[in-house]
Amino acid sequence: MDPLTDILAGLRIRSANFTRMDASAPWGVTSPGAPGLNFVLLVRGSAILTTPGGPQPIALRSGDVFFKLDDTPYRLYDHEDSTLIDCADVEKLRVGNHIQIGGGGALSTFVSGWFELDALQARPLLRVLPSLLHLKLDQHRSLAFQSVLEMLALETESPGMGSEAVLSRLFELLFVHSIRAYSLQPGGPTHGWLGAIADRHLARALQAMHGNPAEDWTVESLARMAGMSRSGFAARFKTIVGQAPLEYLTQWRMYCATRLLQRGDVALSEVSRQVGYESVAAFNRVFRRETAMTPGAFRKRR
Structure with missing residues (x-):
């Protein structure tokens, strides 16, 4: 997808x-x-x-x-x-x-x-x-x-x-x-993930992260998906997307987590697993850092 x-x-x-x-x-x-x-x-x-x-x-x-x-x-x-x-x-x-x-x-x-x-x-x-x-x-x-x-x-x-x-x-x-x-259109998106979709190398890495956020991605494995060297991929990704690859991955995982939490019928341990965290405690720390609230508080508010 x-x-x-x-x-x-x-x-x-x-x-x-x-x-x-x-x-x-x-x-x-x-x-x-x-x-x-x-x-x-x-x-x-x-x-x-x-x-x-x-x-x-x-x-x-x-x-x-x-x-x-x-x-x-x-x-x-x-x-x-x-x-x-x-x-x-x-x-x-x-x-x-x-x-x-x-x-x-x-x-x-x-x-x-x-x-x-x-x-x-x-x-x-x-x-x-x-x-x-x-x-x-x-x-x-x-x-x-x-x-x-x-x-x-x-x-x-x-x-x-x-x-x-x-x-x-x-x-x-x-x-x-x-x-x-x-x-x-000419002069369309050139930066951010929307601009990266137009880059045939970066698009492969983006599709991989979006398609399987639970995968234990590293800069090296994403660079291989893009068909680039590690340093070349990291620099190009940061220039176009505006974030380091793993920083973008973390934000995408938390976005996926908010969608799962809004459903209300998915256990917190399962949410953690589906977005790439084996430990609920580790997931809680990252989620709170990115959204300024715990997963439980987010689910209750929603």
Whole structure:
């Protein structure tokens, strides 16, 4: 199993909601930012997106989508001279899941969504993604990705029975396909484990660690998996991933442990064994060092 599949398999969206907004020129919206993951799909029309500290305004065209992965404020408008309305005031215009704003000119339609991911489960992924993902219509869109966007647009335009469940699944698919597209585009990930996947040597070592975290891996054995010398592998891994190989392995083992502990039906000794620790005491020490709590306290809190 490749690392991206391994991490995505443990992610579950919760508290998802969506808005369909028709904005007729002139129009503009300003948002102070909010926790959670936000995305905006431009179904038709055009728009300009700006963020504080952003290098330059981003021109959006029909079919573009962007993800905002932190609480950075942003502005969205049709023209730089348009009056901006605070999103709190925009919300007052909501009728169900639909909002209309603007002065009656050229129309732009958006589908926006907001959802939460479990902070611990999402941490390995959010660490290697930029705070803003902008994916243009013509950038590495697979047929499957485009189909998800079209289904999302249709479902928000004409919701049917079970629409909330359908949209939650579509949000998950949209997130996965967006990460795929980002990974393939020029200037995509070059650092972190997501960047290492693109390195044919390091990818072998990553797949080995993810596929069998309980194995007694050493830098030497991982270097052999990568087909490299020990020193060359260690240096290359540290440069691209940003961590030493065994440091990364320890964090991945603790991530796997949190997933097992959340199940509630796996004995602590079995959790320890499955992530590579013969001694429960040794596992407890490492888990506490990495998460600032004992496995028992983590399980109880969850």
